[in-house]
Amino acid sequence: MEYYSEASSWLHFMYTTFCFFFFAFTFFFSVFAFLVFILRLRPCCDCDVCRSYLSGSWKMEFDNLSDWYTHLLRKSPSRTIHVHVLGNIITANPENVEYMLKTRFDNYPKGKPFSAILGDLLGRGIFNVDGDSWKFQRKMASLELGSVSIRTFAFEIVTSEIKNRLIPLMSSIAGRSEAILDLQDVLRRFSFDNICRFSFGLDPGCLQLSLPMSEFAEAFDLASKLSAERAMTASPLIWKMKRLLNIGSERKLKEAIKMVDELAHELIKQRRTAGFSTQRDLLSRFMCSVSDDQYLRDIVISFLLAGRDTVASALTSFFWLLSQHPEVVSAIREESDRIMGQTEEQASFEQMREMHYLQASVYESMRLFPPIQFDSKFSLQEDVLPDGTFVRKGTRVTFHPYAMGRMEKAWGPDCLEFKPERWLKNGEFMAENPFKYPVFQAGPRVCLGKEMAVVQMKSVALALVRRFDIQDAVPSRAQRFAPGLTATVRGGFQVRVHERRQHQ
Incomplete structure (x- = not known):
């Protein structure tokens, strides 16, 4: 002993x-x-910008890092700034954006630093690769997403989710005087159900009345969050060492991705066993062209990430802006009543195409609050941007849609105001130059799911605006965004919901 x-x-x-x-x-x-x-x-480097960034003193005046960058870019004659300690050139100049995304597209890929950050989650998916792999997936996705059948399938899913889940959930809250709902959480659940059904043919049921949270949704959210946090570390050596030692956030990330992988591979296995040629979801369509199961997993997970968080983010900001602008709500209702009448049925695709003010409202919302506030590329070779900015080889160059929507030079002295009318000409919606408004990117990498995303946003906006009054429960609070791949409001968006009188 x-x-x-x-x-x-x-x-x-x-x-x-x-x-x-x-x-x-x-x-x-x-x-x-x-x-x-x-x-x-x-x-x-002891310049004011770097000193303010390192000390965090910018937080004394600005709620969000993007607001500080916007302030700096507005002061810059070229609308371009350097954050030397980050090795980052940030621009809100449309000419620079066009140069990066179109003119010299080959010199500004996503680059290995970005691919490494999201590599464990997205693998070789379309949003994480360059070169031939990107071209192959782009061509394949373009053929699929451009077809009438896939767009019809997507619209059917959205319509079903709104009718059978979103409206019943909102109705269950409406009228309860003390009830407060986190609309951002509801919209994230809605988007996750939609994109899972569209991508995998899987219904996680996150928007059922009991608001359950699936293990897959939790794992996917955690993996996205922790992957984004890699970009905020002082050096990539830190998270790479943590991954090597399997400790801390990297251990949690590994476990979350493992759960995502297990479900994805099980779905692929089941689909191969049961047959996929007659199925309508994205996975089944890609299986006709791709035999590598890991590659299939990477492709579909990338679309899952893009389709879930961006739509939820855009809708959250849209309803936040509507809560402050009742005149816009009234205008949307008047337009829809003129086209649809007083029916409680959902709008058809053809009816929504006639609603120019609704389209303008959605685009104006994303001008002020784009779902992806900034995007970066890495220069392969030394270069000079159109505004004269010298770019060293390997430099990170960031274009900033959030700041670009707030540039007086581009949008006029009322650029900070929410005015859907700026998108209308003789009552019809008129799109802007995509390099002035790169919310959906532009050039060869322009978002393939753009039209489907806008239709989804308009469908949700119209269904809720026509049936409910949605009020901000904390109306004086400014939006503060949590760090992440997309713009997520810190603490959610708390609202009170009331059914409109004609619908009671």
């Missing part, structure tokens, strides 16, 4: 010592990596 006790104590001592040195090593390595990162970039 004495021998056993001594051996046990010795093992405990060794284990404790190992843990101490392990965590000490991890801590000092992180500090070292941070210092190396700063020194490697700009060891002596």
Whole structure:
């Protein structure tokens, strides 16, 4: 027994010592990596921008980093700034955006730094690759998403989800005087149900009245969040070392991705066994052209990420703006009543095409609050942007749709106002130059799902605006965004819901 006790104590001592040195090593390595990162970039930069970024002093005046960047870009004569400590050139100049996304497209790929950040989650999916792999997926996706049958399928799913889940859920809350609903959470659930049914033929049922949360949705959300957090570390060496040691956030990310992988591969296996040639979902369509199951998983997960968070983000900001502008709500209702009458039926695709003011409202909302606030590329070779900015090889160059929508030079002195009328000419919707309004990107990488996303937004907006009055429960609060791949409101969007009188 004495021998056993001594051996046990010795093992405990060794284990404790190992843990101490392990965590000490991890801590000092992180500090070292941070210092190396700063020194490697700009060891002596003491400009106002870098000093404010490193000290965080910008937070004293601005709610969001994007608002601070907007302020700096508005002051810049070229609408381009340098954040030296990040090795980042940020621009809100449409000529620069066109140059990056179209004229010199080949010189500004997503690049290896971006691909590494999202590589574990997206793999070789279309949003995480360049070159031949991107061209192959782009061509395949263009053929599928451009077909009438797939668009009809997508519209049927949206219509069904609105009628059978979204409206009943909102009705169950309406009229309860003390009830407050997180509309952002509801819209994220709605979007997740839709994109899962469209991509996989899987219905997670997140928007049922009990508001259940599926394990897949939780794992997918966590994987997206933790992948985005990699981009905020002081140096990629930090998260790469944590991944190597399988500790902290990287361990959680690995577990979340494992759950996503297991479900995706099980769905692919089942679909191959049952047959896919007669199915209408995206996975089944891609299976006709791709035999590599891992590649299939990467492709569909990429569409899942893009289709879920962007639509939910855009709709959240849309309803936040409507809560502050009742005159826009009235105009949408008047237009829809003129085209649809007083029916409680949902609008058809053809009817929505006639609603120019609704289209203008959706686009105006995304001008002020784009779902993806900024996007970065990495220069393959030295270059000079149209505004004269010199770009070193390997430099990160970011175009900033959030800031671009707030540029007085582009949108006029009323650029901070929510005015759908700016998109109308003689009562008809008129699109803007996509390089002035790169909400859906532009050039060769323009969003293939753009039209389906807009139809989904208009369908939800119209269904809820015609039936409910939605009021911000905290009307004086500004939107503050949580770090992530898309614009997510920190703390959600709390609302009170009331059914309109003619619908009671």
